[in-house]
Amino acid sequence: MARSDERKLDFIIDEMIDAVSNSKDEIFSIGEDSRKEFEKLRNLLSETKATVQRVIKEGDDLEQKVRFSRIRLSKVSQHFDQYNENQIREIYDQTHKLQTELTMKREKERNLREKRDDLERRLINLERTVARAESLVGRISVVLNYLSDDFKQVGDLLQEAHEKQEFGLRIIEAQEEERRRLSREMHDGPAQMLANILLRSELIDRTFRERSPEEALEEIKDMRKMVRSSLYEVRRIIYDLRPMALDDLGLIPTMKKYLANMSEYNKIDIEFTTHGKERRFNSKYEVALFRLVQESVQNAIKHAEASSIQVKVEITESAVLVVIKDDGKGFDTKHKKDHSFGLVGMKERVDMLEGQLKITSKVGKGTTIFIQVPLNE
Template sequence: MKSGNKALDYIIKDMVSTVSNSKDEIFQIGEDSRVEFEKLDEELESIKEQVGNLIEDGDELERKVRSSRIRLSQVSKQFRQYSEEDIRKVYEQTHELQMDLSMTREKEKQLRERRDEIEIRLRNLDATIERAEALSGKISVVLNYLTEDFKNVTQTLETAKEKQEFGLQIIEAQEEERRRLSREIHDGPAQSLANVMLRSDLVERTFNERGIEEALLEMRNVRKLVRSALYDVRRIIYDLRPMALDDLGLVPTLKKYLATVEEYNQLHIHFASLGEERRLESKYEVAIFRLIQEAVQNAVKHSEASSIDVKFELRKEMTKVVIKDDGKGFDPTVKKEKSFGLMGMRERVDMVNGELHIQSSPGKGTIVTIHMPLNE
């Protein structure tokens, strides 16, 4: 019976993996088509403008050619009244205008043909994007069916055991977090404020013994200490709960957070936000922010990455997040003791009925993909 369950688990996992990869490939096809559509649309606008200019230039050249031909006809009829040089100049001018007109009309014809090609290509790309989105939606239904309706008993028991262990680890993590905050406050703001008290006494003594210039210099040092303490306090508060998430929304907060991580750790982080930028329910904004925060911190601390790509796509009824790094990677099938970061991410994703996929192998970086339905 156990071997039968394992075989069924393997088949379902293989199906889920295949369908999920197909969904990602279809998503990429849609994205590539959308990028090409935008480029061709820009080129089409440019070509339309060029065609308009060439039409105006051609009409003007036609008027000049007609005028030059009339002039040439007059000269030909009354050639005895003109010198050979005059006749030659009129002939050459007419010929040059005719050549310019011919070249202009040929350019106009080529641009019109290119315009027609682009318009056909744009219609095809638009249809491809629509089909990709429709297929992505259908595959999501299949994935939900596979992942929800085919959950086996063995995995359920495993999950229950993992959740029990995770609950105990959460308690341990909370105590560790309290100790960390205590150390940070003691070593950071508390130490800085103690130094401010000592330096403030020194300001008065310096003023009395060395004069106002030295006292002002000491005041500047005190101001630096206060600024440093204020920075530490704000950083600790931000780690607990970024206030910008409530005030500004998810995307601005992510940009600020990733910029801070990039600067502090001296690595490159590229952030891309796709789709309509709008506010979500607080539970979704907090979940997405914490998931990205955890994935980025894992890439910085454990993967030792030098470059991280974060892509956030917001659609009408779902959101997709991809965090990719170039770090040393790991084997997702090997479970490490006290490694509850990924388990916590899975737990948070489950709370909002989302999906978490992790692709990684030693030496090849890590890709974390999160799909989250928005039941607003």
């Protein structure tokens, strides 16, 4: 690489570092502003809830007074001749005044409830904004690290500018893809469940006050299931990051334990069989094969709604063959679904190992996945 080309490339990298650094500061500022707004809204929500409770109590007291005033008015109507004109007017005016106050109080209560619900929705959106800002700042920090340190060090080892750029970008893309996958799973799983739990808690409060404790108890039972499911999703995501048993026990025992847990939790039949001599492989093979089976089984459970899954692993001297078969609803392999990140990731993993991936499926006939990976250790 010519000296002038190196200077040009370094200048471009420096410009990229400045642009990314400025973007990081702007995103951080957005996150901090959103966090401050979140705290203000949370305090306002707390005050609004207290006001709602106070207005409800005042409305209930007024309703009691209106009830007594109506009883008194009824007595006056029955014994009209026992009261003078001023007394009658006073009773009618008092009853009308109380009814007007009650109507206004209930209208105020309705407006406050709407304000409270709107604040809760805004809080949820702000919380997501803060989380996204924090995630973006973390990702940009990774990019900055590679641009300012690792990327420049790689340049000393590479002879061509094209190789230098390709190497750095591939590292960044691999990390960013993993972060995108984790972000999607957190958003679609625990984040959605927690938002639903927050809304369900409000429903329980209404049910308890406006209906009966028994109905509120049923709602609590349903919410407990949601909390349990959310906890499972968090644990699953943690397990997805790196199953520790894979390093300690190896591929087959870890796969067996994982499938048994999935079978027990999802209440479906998962049959796991192995052929050939069990042994340890290079870490890249064990991790890749485990992820491929994991993604296939999760797709069969979540998307295919299978009731039975068969997983077979055959180990030979030169290759590993894996077959995952389910009795789910299947799909048309010729029709590519939007955002089918799982299948794309599986193909990429198999390609990295110089293996073969074949998927056969028909609508209503289940799906079978064949994976063959050569052991080029």
